Amino acid sequence: MIDEKLIERLRDIVGEEYVIWGSDDLLLYEYDGSIDRSPPGAVVLPGSAEELAACVKAAHEHDANVVPRGAGTGLSGGAVPLHDSVVLPVTRLNRVLEVDVENRVAIVEPGLVNIELSEAVAQYGLYYAPDPSSQRACTIGGNVAENAGGPHCLALGVTTNHVLGVEVVLADGEKVWLGGTSRDTFGFDLRGAFIGSEGTLGIVTKVAVRLMRKPEAVLTMLAAFRSLDDASQSVSDIIGAGMVPSAIEMMDRVTIDACEPVYHPGYPDDAEAVLIVELDGLRETVDEHGQRVREICRANNSSEIREAEDDEKRAELWATRKGAIGAFGTIAPNYYLVDGVVPRTKLRDVMRQVREIGEELGLTIGNVFHAGDGNLHPCILFDGRDRAQVRRVIECGERILEACINAGGALSGEHGIGIEKQAYMPLVFTEADMAAMAMLRPAFGAGERFNPGKVFPGGAVHGSAYGISEEAFRATGPGGLQAV
Numbered sequence: 001m002i003d004e005k006l007i008e009r010l011r012d013i014v015g016e017e018y019v020i021w022g023s024d025d026l027l028l029y030e031y032d033g034s035i036d037r038s039p040p041g042a043v044v045l046p047g048s049a050e051e052l053a054a055c056v057k058a059a060h061e062h063d064a065n066v067v068p069r070g071a072g073t074g075l076s077g078g079a080v081p082l083h084d085s086v087v088l089p090v091t092r093l094n095r096v097l098e099v100d101v102e103n104r105v106a107i108v109e110p111g112l113v114n115i116e117l118s119e120a121v122a123q124y125g126l127y128y129a130p131d132p133s134s135q136r137a138c139t140i141g142g143n144v145a146e147n148a149g150g151p152h153c154l155a156l157g158v159t160t161n162h163v164l165g166v167e168v169v170l171a172d173g174e175k176v177w178l179g180g181t182s183r184d185t186f187g188f189d190l191r192g193a194f195i196g197s198e199g200t201l202g203i204v205t206k207v208a209v210r211l212m213r214k215p216e217a218v219l220t221m222l223a224a225f226r227s228l229d230d231a232s233q234s235v236s237d238i239i240g241a242g243m244v245p246s247a248i249e250m251m252d253r254v255t256i257d258a259c260e261p262v263y264h265p266g267y268p269d270d271a272e273a274v275l276i277v278e279l280d281g282l283r284e285t286v287d288e289h290g291q292r293v294r295e296i297c298r299a300n301n302s303s304e305i306r307e308a309e310d311d312e313k314r315a316e317l318w319a320t321r322k323g324a325i326g327a328f329g330t331i332a333p334n335y336y337l338v339d340g341v342v343p344r345t346k347l348r349d350v351m352r353q354v355r356e357i358g359e360e361l362g363l364t365i366g367n368v369f370h371a372g373d374g375n376l377h378p379c380i381l382f383d384g385r386d387r388a389q390v391r392r393v394i395e396c397g398e399r400i401l402e403a404c405i406n407a408g409g410a411l412s413g414e415h416g417i418g419i420e421k422q423a424y425m426p427l428v429f430t431e432a433d434m435a436a437m438a439m440l441r442p443a444f445g446a447g448e449r450f451n452p453g454k455v456f457p458g459g460a461v462h463g464s465a466y467g468i469s470e471e472a473f474r475a476t477g478p479g480g481l482q483a484v
């Protein structure tokens with residue numbers, strides 16, 4: 001229970017209307033895009049970095065836990081508050097503060113919605129490269145905390161490659177800059193250590209980002225295949241041929257069926273998978289690579305290749321891809337999106353395993369993912385009112401992640417660990433590895449007060465909102481995955 005004196009202090013800092021406490025409005029902040037849920041103790045919405053720092057200081061002095069929050073689109077439970085925490089959404093801090101066109105740098109507040117940054121700098125022929133599919137909702141601060149990726153991160157890299165520096169509020173309310181506003185910095189890379197720390201070290205209040213110049217030419221192609229194997233092989237072959245397209249995304253039949261009634265993309269009826277391949281750069285290179293991509297797709301039995309001739313058609317093509325996850329609502333009331341990575345050469349084998357695991361457990365899985373990065377996103381579709389089904393869903397997620405690891409891959413491509421994957425951390429990290437990571441918390445002065453119960457094993461039980469007990473969780477997974 002949050003101390004009433006703290007609530008009074010927080011009201012003094014931000015004003016009464018921006019403190020939510022003891023009302024049903026708290027329900028809005030008990031979840032994110034994952035399947036985990038937990039109620040906040042209070043929610044405070046600061047209107048400036050100074051107010052935010054004063055709130056953190058007050059919470060610190062009252063020994064209260066603090067959970068930073070952006071738009072709540074996270075898919076691993078990162079913003080789900082555990083242990084009666086005070087949730088601090090940064091959504092009122094949403095301005096572009098500075099654009100330095102000559103040096104291609106912008107300084108923005110953390111609550112700025114991702115796509116609004118590119119919209120704001122488009123007038124200068126610039127854009128911000130990391131583009132999560134959730135970019136119409138997610139915030140730049142949330143992107144920093146999760147080291148977010150996106151369809152166009154294949155050639156240009158993820159958030160950490162585009163953030164020069166961050167201003168953060170530490171546990172005692174002090175504000176510090178990590179990194180800088182130019183490309184060259186010296187000393188320890190604390191910026192790098194902070195990016196991807198999932199709100200466990202401090203709260204981002206300003207972000208200095210690199211901006212990119214819009215390319216001279218862009219070619220967007222959609223290739224349809226009658227088999228997932230052929231589509232997967234094309235991905236390996238395109239990269240193997242020495243090209244790095246700006247994006248290679250894949251959607252399977254289940255996803256196509258979900259999208260068709262919503263976006264009417266008119267994909268071929270017999271397509272088991274479609275690839276979106278985008279190339280950009282100098283006109284000559286784009287033309288030459290475009291021809292090679294066509295040849296590779298045809299050699300892998302592509303049944304149809306379409307090209308977006310103008311920006312409008314390109315936007316339509318991407319709208320289907322970026323809206324695909326929402327379209328799963330046409331098939332089932334709930335989804336659980338798994339986020340594993342595999343070496344590209346293992347894509348075909350692991351996709352087969354994903355299908356087999358789904359069939360064995362009687363679950364429908366839609367696949368829509370960043371194929372060029374080998375970053376799988378199997379979406380397990382289910383009905384959360386059916387508790388027995390939820391248990392199979394969690395088992396399915398575990399087995400898919402285990403398949404990714406066994407193939408030489410990683411636990412997360414971009415959605416973070418949060419609550420969802422903490423029990424699986426020992427699959428890839430030793431006790432010593434995790435202890436080294438945990439030492440960052442005291443080094444930043446955060447202790448256990450910032451986003452408690454996240455990332456490290458033993459903090460929370462994934463699925464507990466659906467009645468999954470720790471014992472039941474331990475029992476799932478024939479591969480012997482164990483919650484700690």
Ligand SMILES: Cc1cc2nc3c(=O)[nH]c(=O)nc-3n(C[C@H](O)[C@H](O)[C@H](O)COP(=O)(O)OP(=O)(O)OC[C@H]3O[C@@H](n4cnc5c(N)ncnc54)[C@H](O)[C@@H]3O)c2cc1C
Nearest residue numbers: 070071072073074078133139141142145148149199204414
């Ligand atoms: C439909 C859909 C598609 C998606 N596609 C992608 C994709 O293509 N690529 C991708 O990477 N992700 C994707 N995501 C996941 C999600 O959008 C990203 O992880 C995003 O970065 C989260 O941003 P957010 O503002 O919603 O953060 P939240 O969900 O609010 O928070 C996420 C984490 O960041 C911390 N945090 C938030 N703000 C701050 C701050 N200012 N300072 C410190 N910590 C903070 C929180 O404590 C939490 O741990 C998708 C999600 C959905 C629902």
